[in-house]
Amino acid sequence: MNRILQTLILLTLTSCGQNSSDNKTIQSKDPSSIKNDHLKQDTNSLFTFTKKKHQTFNEPVETLPSVLKAFVPNEYAVINVSTGDANLDGLADKILVLRKNTEETTSNYAENKPDKRPLLLLLGQADKTYTLAFRNDNAVLCIDCGGVFGDPFTGTTIKKGYFSIEHGISGGKHWESVTTFKFDKAKGNWFLYKDHFISYKLNESNDENAEALVKEIDTLETIENFGIVPFDKYNTYSDKGY
Numbered sequence: 001m002n003r004i005l006q007t008l009i010l011l012t013l014t015s016c017g018q019n020s021s022d023n024k025t026i027q028s029k030d031p032s033s034i035k036n037d038h039l040k041q042d043t044n045s046l047f048t049f050t051k052k053k054h055q056t057f058n059e060p061v062e063t064l065p066s067v068l069k070a071f072v073p074n075e076y077a078v079i080n081v082s083t084g085d086a087n088l089d090g091l092a093d094k095i096l097v098l099r100k101n102t103e104e105t106t107s108n109y110a111e112n113k114p115d116k117r118p119l120l121l122l123l124g125q126a127d128k129t130y131t132l133a134f135r136n137d138n139a140v141l142c143i144d145c146g147g148v149f150g151d152p153f154t155g156t157t158i159k160k161g162y163f164s165i166e167h168g169i170s171g172g173k174h175w176e177s178v179t180t181f182k183f184d185k186a187k188g189n190w191f192l193y194k195d196h197f198i199s200y201k202l203n204e205s206n207d208e209n210a211e212a213l214v215k216e217i218d219t220l221e222t223i224e225n226f227g228i229v230p231f232d233k234y235n236t237y238s239d240k241g242y
Contacts, residue, residue: 057151084158087183091124095156107143114142138235175199181231192229195221
């Protein structure tokens with residue numbers, strides 16, 4: 001399972017023209033190899049701007065309660081907030097995803113210097129405050145990890161003992177990835193539960209009512225593929241996931 005990414009110019013329109021036998025070859029590979037093949041890029045063309053190198057789709061959250069601001073370091077801003085019961089105690093928990101205030105100009109994945117985006121898992125307390133359960137700087141992809149196709153981070157969700165981190169790209173090809181963690185009450189931690197990756201290609205149908213895109217690859221990895229990976233050890237930048 002490739003957790004990152006050297007992402008994607010290999011995903012060009014020319015690759016959409018591969019024949020059915022090529023598709024069968026891809027489908028027969030191990031799921032981790034499939035994802036790895038689809039998340040490669042030519043990073044040489046990424047850094048041609050003098051000021052802002054990258055375009056972000058994740059602007060800072062303007063209104064943030066003071067009880068949450070206390071967890072945000074001075075040089076960072078919050079770009080995503082999710083709410084839900086992550087540990088099944090009936091209280092609302094939060095996920096905050098942070099970015100450096102300078103990431104649009106300083107992050108450089110091509111030189112192996114990406115500005116990491118910390119994910120904070122905050123557990124709600126009965127008095128309406130929060131405690132930090134975990135901080136993971138390697139769970140969310142960097143601003144330039146999507147190459148010329150832009151910022152790949154699309155959001156997070158929390159629901160009934162699970163939380164997910166979502167990424168995706170819309171470019172020469174389209175792909176989306178949802179990585180989900182499940183709470184283990186006995187161990188007091190969340191563990192990698194599943195990783196769902198889908199890529200799409202242009203529909204070659206001449207039917208005027210046909211969908212513009214059709215699925216090309218659809219892989220679902222579970223513990224049988226990646227083993228036992230606690231959230232605090234999870235690393236999206238590693239092929240192994242930790």
